[in-house]
């Protein structure tokens with residue numbers, strides 16, 4: 001079955017970015033000139049996603065506004081004949097009817113946020129993209145995952161993974177590595193934020209998933225795990241008893257934009273890919289480093 005829907009959990013408070021995120025959702029912080037959430041929606045659209053399910057919370061209304069038309073702006077840009085800008089605004093928007101917004105009323109964790117989207121997802125496999133993570137790649141990370149998924153069978157679940165330094169495993173979900181199967185490998189175990197000595201490998205879950213709808217049933221009965229939160233990783237581990245899970249080491253560079261260094265680094269890396277900005281930015285960085 002094709003992957004048509006993507007879940008984007010955007011309810012988090014963004015406390016790691018205070019005071020920037022006091023009134024502005026962290027998903028609206030910009031990497032160069034596009035909000036984080038726009039970069040992630042772009043990645044999902046490139047992969048062929050047709051419906052975007054935002055799991056929002058209080059004070060996140062501006063995300064909904066960002067994905068709407070802005071008539072005053074359009075009128076002004078038209079009067080000023082700024083057609084290139086108008087074109088960008090238009091092409092950034094999913095089609096009418098391609099977006100749903102639901103709320104996570106209580107911050108009970110990622111697993112709970114995904115569960116809040118269950119009625120909109122329905123009974124079909126879906127993608128999940130965590131907007132804290134940006135992946136810079138020639139072919140988008142989710143598109144790479146869907147390529148792999150197509151050869152793995154209808155009940156497969158796929159998780160993007162990458163190597164992290166051993167001493168950082170306790171910050172992520174970590175997978176155990178089994179047999180290679182085409183582009184992907186079988187996942188033998190998963191543990192959320194393990195101690196270094198308990199980690200089955202140094203391959204971390206990167207924030208991109210293709211999941212079967214049965215995970216939603218399990219999330220409904222999932223008890224609290226690491227950090228006292230309802231963890232998606234714990235529900236996936238239960239699902240792995242009846243369905244295969246595969247890990248994909250994607251091509252590309254990931255940025256943990258939930259951390260200040262990751263966010264700043266993403267800004268530099270994305271700007272260096274831009275013909276209109278890169279030459280001046282290089283000069284500026286040289287100047288600052290001297």
Ligand code: G1P
Nearest residue numbers: 110133172173204205206207233
């Ligand atoms: C979540 C997931 C974790 C994953 C991480 C990637 O954790 O639970 O498995 O490795 O995202 O960013 P969080 O960062 O929300 O604590």
